Every structure is written in structure tokens, then in C-alpha cells.
Amino acid sequence: MADGTRLKELHEAQRKTDLLLVDERARRQAGEEQTHECLDQITETQEGLKSAVVNVERGLATVQQQLQSIIEQLQHYNKNKSILGEGLTASMDKGSSSRITIHHLIGNETTNQSNSGSYNALHRMEFPLFNGEDARAWIRRCTRYFQMIPIPEDQKVPLASVHMEGRAELWYQSHVEKRGEPSSAELIVAILERFEDLDxxxxxxxxxxxxxxxxxxxxxxxxxxxxxxxxxxxxxxxxxxxxxxxxxxxxxxxxxxxxxxxxxxxxxxxxxxxxxxxxxxxxxxKTQPNLKNTQPKPTYRPQNKTPTFKPSYKPSFKSRNENSQPRRLLTEAEMRARREKNLCYNCDEIFTPEEVQAYEEENEQVEEQGEEAETEDVTLSLNAMRGNVSSGTLRVKGIVNGKEIHILIDSGSTHSFIDEKVAKALGIKTELTTLMVVSVADGYKMMSKVICPELSWEIQGFQFTYPVRTLKLGGCDFVLGCDWLGAHNPVELDFDQLTVTISQKDGKVILRALPQKNGSMLITPDSLSGLLGRKTYDLFGQMLSTETLKDRGSHLMRMV
The missing domain is CATH 1.10.1200 (Non-ribosomal Peptide Synthetase Peptidyl Carrier Protein; Chain A)
Structure with missing residues (x-):
């Protein structure tokens, strides 16, 4: 019984082995067939490549024949021509003015590319002629021509020379005989020197x-x-x-x-x-005058009328008549020149006291009509410009970078400024900022575009830091205006006791000003005329007497 079972198992194993062999044989046969198919495809591809190579070789042979034919044609065409192609055949009329085109010049490369549609347009370009007129324009056209057309460097000058005519051609012949044939750069310089007087x-x-x-x-x-x-x-x-x-x-x-x-x-x-x-x-x-319609004023003034001057005079930008033109803002140099010549800012006539009076009375009439002149947001008092101490101003001593300077606390100036020369001498750090137009009380316009962003100074032991712009003050080192005073509100100015009380984080600070120097001012006639011309004055009165000072050698007038 056991032997029969084992025999049955052996038969079953043999049957499975036979099935595996059959499957393996089928797979191998399928692989062989696929391999044969790939080999057949490779063979067909090789045949196709061989055929393509043959066709390429035939095409190359055809191209070589065409190139040889083109070369022979070019050689025949250039048989009687020079390298530039400017030679003329015997059959051409001597009076002919035919011009050279580009296909005469650039040789085999151009001929090989002549079938290109984008290049055919260049064949019709003609080299510009030069007859001695507008040499620079001709040079520019030649330069553009050579940029578009590949002309060898050694052929540019001969090509340009055959396109000269008239006096230009005569000049070139003389130039070559005297100095020889120039290079392209030398030719340009020579042409400009001859025809453009360009040295x-x-x-x-x-x-x-x-x-x-x-x-x-x-x-x-x-x-x-x-x-x-x-x-x-x-x-x-x-x-x-x-x-x-x-x-x-x-x-x-x-x-x-x-x-x-x-x-x-x-x-x-x-x-x-x-x-x-x-x-x-x-x-x-914004600083130009705003014209108003005002009635024309008579220019006649009675001779016996005594001119009067108001200390609080402020120039008004009003027109004297409806047909007057806006006044152009003068530059600093122009205003300085006019002041030196004692000329009016608004015309070319000598500025006289009668003109000051007429101008001031007209402003008074405009103010009575309820019209206000345009003013700048940034203003500077005359005291700040001259360094004078008067009502609304107090002078103190301060220290900046270890150096003592005079500081004017001025309630009549909207902003604080330090003199440009003082800032430079003290080595204060500055930087450029936005442009600011500053109006001085006499109508003079100044510009400030430099700022000291963190200027620190000391007054009577107290330290202060505030951004201050630079300006050409001249009469004062440093001006503290309303912007600085406003930063220390509340502020008390006591002009009797000459004190300034300001507020800081630690409490109130009292600064004591220097004593004011009062007295009459001596002024020369030239200085008086200059003040009238600049329209900058503080107080005018009646002239009481004139005396001669021998030691000074000049006439002085005492104004009281």
C-alpha cells in the first residue's frame, strides 16, 4: 500500500516537471522570434542610412559644382576690376554717374548668401556721397553703413574716397599727395578739421x-x-x-x-x-508773485512831500497794474550784483527813496482793500541775518564741539539755522536733505538743502540736541527759532530781565541773555544807498546833521 502511494507521488512530480519544461520551451521560442524581428528592423535601418549617405554625397557634389560655377562667374566678372570694384569697363560712358552697390564689394561671402531674403535689401544700399557739406552727418551715415555692411578695414578709406565729389574730392587728392593715404580714423579727423573747423x-x-x-x-x-x-x-x-x-x-x-x-x-x-x-x-x-487786479497808480510825487519809512515794512508781491508781468525770482548771484550796482530788483533803474515810498504806499492801499500778500511758511528775521539784538531777540553764548559761539534766540524766525561757515569750521556732521526756500523779512529768498541731523550744544551748563539746517547767515553764528522754542513749550521770554525760561524733562530751565547794546547807528551814504537798494532797514529817521571825521576820511550821517 505504501509503495503504491509513493509511485503515485513520483508520477505526479514527473508530470509537473514536464509541464514546466513545456512552458520554458515556449518562452524561449517567443524570445528568439522577438530577437529575429529586432535584427530585421536594424538591418532595414542600416539600409536606410546607407541610402541617405549616398544622397548626401550626391547633394554635396552638386553644391560643390554650383560653388565652382559661382567662383568662375565672379572671376570673370572681376576680371577688369580692382579690389574695390570701382573700375570701369571700356564700353562705359565716361560721363556716367553710376554708383557702386554693395554686391560689387563684399566678394564670395555675399554671393553665397544672395539667396537669403533678409540680405537682398542690403544689395540696394548705396554709399553716401560727400561734396564738402555737413561733414559730421556724412561721417555718421558712413559709420552706420559700415556697421550694417561687412567692409574690410583696409577698404573703407578707398571706398569713401571714390564717393567724394566737388571740392571734397579735390581736397582729398591734395591731402593724399601731401601726406599719403590716411587711415579711417585719420581721415575722419582730417575731414572735420577741413570742413567743420573742428579743433x-x-x-x-x-x-x-x-x-x-x-x-x-x-x-x-x-x-x-x-x-x-x-x-x-x-x-x-x-x-x-x-x-x-x-x-x-x-x-x-x-x-x-x-x-x-x-x-x-x-x-x-x-x-x-x-x-x-x-x-x-x-x-x-510758489515764491513767484500772485498778481492781483489793482488800479494803476500815478508815478508823480509832490517834491515837497517828505519820504517816510516804516520799520515794520514787509515787501508785498502785488502788481502795480493789471498789465504788469510776474517778477522772476532772482538768484543769489543776481541779487548780489544788483545790490552792488544799487539797481532795483524789479527793473533796471537805480533804486531811490521815492521808489521805496511809492512801493510802500501801494502796499498800504492793497492792505486797506483786504488783500493779503503771499508769504512763505519758512521765514527768517533781519535780526537773524545781521546778528542784531532788538525786540523779540535775545543773545546768549553757547559751546559747540568745545568752541564758543554766539547764539541768537529769535521769536521772529520760524526755523533754526546755523551759519554754513561756522558749521564747517566746527566740523559738524551734515547731510543733504530736501530743498527749503527761506524768505527773509526784506523779501530776499534763500535756499537751504543741508541739515545737521543731531546738532548738540551747551548753553550755561545745559545740554541741547536738535536738528538744525545750515544757511548763509553772515551776521550771526546760530539762530534758534520758533521750531526750537516750540519743542520746549511752555516758553517765557522776559525782555526786561533778559531771561528765557524753557521746559525740559527735568523741569524748567532759565537762560540769561547777554546785555543789549543800545545806541545810534552811524551809516555812510554808500551804505544807506545799499540798504535802500536791498530794501533791508530797521529804523530810519530825520537826518539832523552831517559831520566830517578827518581820521576816517569820509562823511558820516548820524541817524537817530
Whole structure:
């Protein structure tokens, strides 16, 4: 029984083995068939590649034949021509004015590319003629021509010379006989010197002296003209060189802003200059007079009428008649020149006391009609400009960076300022800031664009820190205006006791001012005339006497 079971198991195992062998045989047969198919495909691909190679070889042979034919045609065409292609055949009429086109010049490369649609347009380009007129324009056209058409360097001058006519051709022949054939750069310089009167030294001098006088647009036009001339003589000048020169030639109120923006290209500098010009013009436009319709006033004044002057006179920006033109804001240099010549700010006539009176009476009439003149938000009193101590001002001594200075506490000035020269001498840290237009009480306009962001000083043992702008004060070292006083509210000014009481975090601080120096002021006729011309005066009275001081050698008038 056990033997029969084992025999049955052996038969079953053999049957399974036979099935596995059959499956393996089938898989191997399928793999062999797939391999044969791949080999057949590879064979077909090889045959296709062989056929393609044959076709390529045939195509190359055809191309070589075509190239050989083209070369033979070019050789036949250029048989009677020079390297530039300007030679004329015997059959051509001597009076013919036919011009050379580009396919006469650039050889086999151009012929091989002549089938290109984008290149055919260049075949019709003609080299510009030059007859001695507008040499710079002709040079620019030649430069663009050579940029578009690949002409060898040694062929540029001969090509240009055959396109000269009239007096230009006569000059070139004479130039070659005297100096030989020039290079392209030498030819450009020679043409400009002959036909444009363009001298290298003069161009460099004009370029170095170029500065903005009117608008940025006008300055840029002249700058670009000189820039092109400079590049003619020296092509190694880079963009940074021209950018720095452009910035240095701008007006002061524009140059500072552009420089602080650190432009990296000339284009950026130009854009910044234009924007700053718009900003400055917008600020200055606010200082222009606002015209009002007023009746014309008679210019006649009775001779026996005694001129009177009011200490509180403030110039009014009102028109004398409805047809008068707005007054242009004078620059600092223009106002200084007019003061030296004793000329009126509003016309070219000598400024006289009668004109002061007429101008002041007109302002009084306008004020009676209820019209108010435009005033600036930022004002500076005459006391601050001259350093005078009078009503509304107190003088104290202070210390800045270990140096003693005089400080004027002025309730008539809206802002605080330190003199530019004093700030520089004391080594105070400054930085550029937004432009501020300051109106002095006499109508004079000043500009402040530098600030001391953290100016510290000491007065009578007390420390103070406050941002202060710089200004050309002249008569005073340091002015503390209403902005500083407002930062220490409440403030008490005692002009009898000469004290200033201000508030700080630790409590109230009392500052004692220096004694005021009172007395009459001696003034020369020239100084009096200058004051009238500048419209800057404090107090005028009747002249009592005139005396001669021999030791000073001048006539002095005592004003009381």
C-alpha cells in the first residue's frame, strides 16, 4: 500500500516537471522570434542610412559644382576690376554717374548668401556721397553703413574716397599727395578739421568748461554735441567719464540730488536731473508773485512831500497794474550784483527813496482793500541775518564741539539755522536733505538743502540736541527759532530781565541773555544807498546833521 502511494507521488512530480519544461520551451521560442524581428528592423535601418549617405554625397557634389560655377562667374566678372570694384569697363560712358552697390564689394561671402531674403535689401544700399557739406552727418551715415555692411578695414578709406565729389574730392587728392593715404580714423579727423573747423584742443576746452546755464534740456543738447566730438578724437572715453562730467556741469540745486542717488549710467543721471529740475521749478514757482487786479497808480510825487519809512515794512508781491508781468525770482548771484550796482530788483533803474515810498504806499492801499500778500511758511528775521539784538531777540553764548559761539534766540524766525561757515569750521556732521526756500523779512529768498541731523550744544551748563539746517547767515553764528522754542513749550521770554525760561524733562530751565547794546547807528551814504537798494532797514529817521571825521576820511550821517 505504501509503495503504491509513493509511485503515485513520483508520477505526479514527473508530470509537473514536464509541464514546466513545456512552458520554458515556449518562452524561449517567443524570445528568439522577438530577437529575429529586432535584427530585421536594424538591418532595414542600416539600409536606410546607407541610402541617405549616398544622397548626401550626391547633394554635396552638386553644391560643390554650383560653388565652382559661382567662383568662375565672379572671376570673370572681376576680371577688369580692382579690389574695390570701382573700375570701369571700356564700353562705359565716361560721363556716367553710376554708383557702386554693395554686391560689387563684399566678394564670395555675399554671393553665397544672395539667396537669403533678409540680405537682398542690403544689395540696394548705396554709399553716401560727400561734396564738402555737413561733414559730421556724412561721417555718421558712413559709420552706420559700415556697421550694417561687412567692409574690410583696409577698404573703407578707398571706398569713401571714390564717393567724394566737388571740392571734397579735390581736397582729398591734395591731402593724399601731401601726406599719403590716411587711415579711417585719420581721415575722419582730417575731414572735420577741413570742413567743420573742428579743433581737438577747442573741443576739449569747450567740453571741460560746459555748465548748465538755463534748462537741463538745453544743457543736454550741447553736452551730447560735444560728447560726439570728443569721441571722434578719443574713442576710449567710457560712459562713466561722460556721466561724471554731465553731473558736474549741472546747477548746484540739481547736481547735489543727482550725485546722492549714485547713478551708474549716463541715462540714469539724465533722468534724475530732469526730475530734480521739475521739483526745483515747482518749489520756486510758489515764491513767484500772485498778481492781483489793482488800479494803476500815478508815478508823480509832490517834491515837497517828505519820504517816510516804516520799520515794520514787509515787501508785498502785488502788481502795480493789471498789465504788469510776474517778477522772476532772482538768484543769489543776481541779487548780489544788483545790490552792488544799487539797481532795483524789479527793473533796471537805480533804486531811490521815492521808489521805496511809492512801493510802500501801494502796499498800504492793497492792505486797506483786504488783500493779503503771499508769504512763505519758512521765514527768517533781519535780526537773524545781521546778528542784531532788538525786540523779540535775545543773545546768549553757547559751546559747540568745545568752541564758543554766539547764539541768537529769535521769536521772529520760524526755523533754526546755523551759519554754513561756522558749521564747517566746527566740523559738524551734515547731510543733504530736501530743498527749503527761506524768505527773509526784506523779501530776499534763500535756499537751504543741508541739515545737521543731531546738532548738540551747551548753553550755561545745559545740554541741547536738535536738528538744525545750515544757511548763509553772515551776521550771526546760530539762530534758534520758533521750531526750537516750540519743542520746549511752555516758553517765557522776559525782555526786561533778559531771561528765557524753557521746559525740559527735568523741569524748567532759565537762560540769561547777554546785555543789549543800545545806541545810534552811524551809516555812510554808500551804505544807506545799499540798504535802500536791498530794501533791508530797521529804523530810519530825520537826518539832523552831517559831520566830517578827518581820521576816517569820509562823511558820516548820524541817524537817530
Amino acid at each position: 581737438h584742443e577747442r573741443v576739449v576746452s569747450d567740453f571741460n568748461q560746459l555748465h548748465q546755464e538755463t534748462t537741463v534740456h538745453a544743457y543736454l543738447q550741447r553736452f551730447e554735441e560735444l560728447e560726439a566730438q570728443m569721441l571722434i578724437f578719443n574713442k576710449n572715453l567710457g560712459e562713466e567719464f561722460f556721466m561724471m562730467k554731465f553731473i558736474s556741469g549741472l546747477k548746484q540745486e540739481i547736481k547735489g540730488h543727482v550725485a546722492t542717488m549714485n547713478p551708474t549710467t549716463l541715462t540714469q543721471a539724465i533722468v534724475l536731473a530732469r526730475k530734480q529740475e521739475i521739483t526745483v521749478n515747482a518749489i520756486l514757482s
